[in-house]
Amino acid sequence: MCGIVGCVTAGDEAPRILISSLKRLEYRGYDSAGLAILGDGEIETMREVGKLANLENSLGDKSIGGSTGLGHTRWATHGRPTEVNAHPHRDGSGRIVVVHNGIIENYRELRAELREKGHVFASDTDSEVIAHLVQSNFDGDLTDAVAQSIRRLKGAYAIGVMHADRPELIVGARKDCPLVVGLGEGANFLASDVTAVMDQTNRVVYLGDEEIATIRRETLEIRKLSGEAVDYTPTTISWSLAQAERGGYPHFMLKEIHEQPTVVSDTLLGRLDEDKGEIRLEELAIDDEILKGIKRVNIIACGTSWHAGHVAKFYIEQLARIPVDVDYASELRYRDPVLEEGGLVIAISQSGETADTIAAMRMAAKAGCKVVGVCNVIGSTIVREADGTIMTHAGPEIGVASTKAFVSQLVALLLFSLKLGRVRGVLSEGDIRKHCQRLRQLPHAVEAALQSEAHVREVALKYVSAQDFLFIGRGVNYPIALEGALKLKEISYIHAEGYPAGELKHGPIALLDEKLPVVAICTESTIYDKIVTNVEEARVRDAKMIVIASAGDDAIQEVADDVIYVPRMDELLSPIVNVVPLQLLSYFVARERGCDVDQPRNLAKSVTVE
């Protein structure tokens, strides 16, 4: 899990450009970073353990300049985060350097083979083998050498390669890891994602699997592994650079929480047609006739996206009356699941690059299922490979803890469920109209939920020293309890569990005492009385009760230590609003505990390896 960048420019600007690009990729990994700069026929490399700031500081002490370079920010998979294991890696001659994201599964065999031929390895990484392979295949043409080398690789990779004898040239290639080429004026760039090149250009080309890019200052050539030239069309990115930066907030996470009203509007934009009583999802690209015939839906996802999948199960079953299974992609891919031809699989992923989700999706496609990707990143693997997509329009999410992307997934999945319901005749045009009217109010409701921020902060400060937290919810808000717990544990490192409230008495009730804060989602619903009973059960066992309640519910104060009010909502829409105070709660607890909110330890934004 790493970020890679490269540039071919004029003058001596490569180090400055690469550092600024790497700053936008720190979310992909941040245990070490490195640069390789080519100038005057020599490649100079610099590598530092820890965050990018360490590399930037040591670069400040040196006068390194060059027009061409590669950079890397690492999240260790093979080999500890040390200077020797940091990228870029060199071949034995020192003339070739490589940066790599991914995992080379057959690196041990390749290393043994190369050792036999006299290659000496400096690091414990799988990546170094690529530099040696390229060197052993180099016969004057760097692109050919890269092509021959990647034929030998098993696993996943995005790479950037440079040769000291080939000025103003970098070669990039990928398989199952993201890689884009940015097209500038008299300069071209390479990066793991578009945010890294956005201050240079908004024109990018997404490389396909096993495509090789030969990048010079004025030209880009792409070819397939077979040697056939690829006729590419650049994509123009409409995200502004400011969108990808912190926008004045202390952390990306807080900025992204505050963007949610806009994100909800953007995800709804152009999709509600009250006149016709229809939901319009053009990129879905699956015929209504096929949607009509679906007998079962399988949802696959990881982490927060898996929680969105559980909300979607509730939506699809209620609105379209189709049975739904929700699986962790990492589990499904190693089971022998019943995936039938003609079944519908929904792959949910913010990044569109999560290795397990991609693998499970490919399994489903092979079994003859139709795959719909619910995704936030245009050009990502899931978007490219799915039969149809529903883009979530959350914009770039930089904080490792997913917030606005989750909310946008819920909105997209609700739209899809409504469409399914209509196509199958479960919902009438009139029903769709009513849902559209409610959905149009949703951005305001999310905005109103954000008004609780100051109060949520006070509540967070009261419980900042707790060792454990329990989150409970029921029905469509049970997955929101899971999400609240995940958010808190990933950024504050406090142990937290989410539970369906009705399950308390089957075990977790034994944990309750005055030291355990319990966050209960207790907003208006058809099972409101049931969850109030669960809150009372916990309260009489001395647990500290933090209750999320609907505005106007004064009675709830009798069973709560702290109440956080959210706007009154239709039950189906309530998860989208209820998650907001839970995101804020975890944010303020983590901030008060001095945690690195945007880049929590051991986590990476995009899990592109198994």
Ligand code: AGP
């Ligand atoms: C969310 O806060 C997490 N960091 C993580 O669980 C994430 O949702 C998961 O890795 C899936 O990512 P994806 O949506 O990009 O596939």
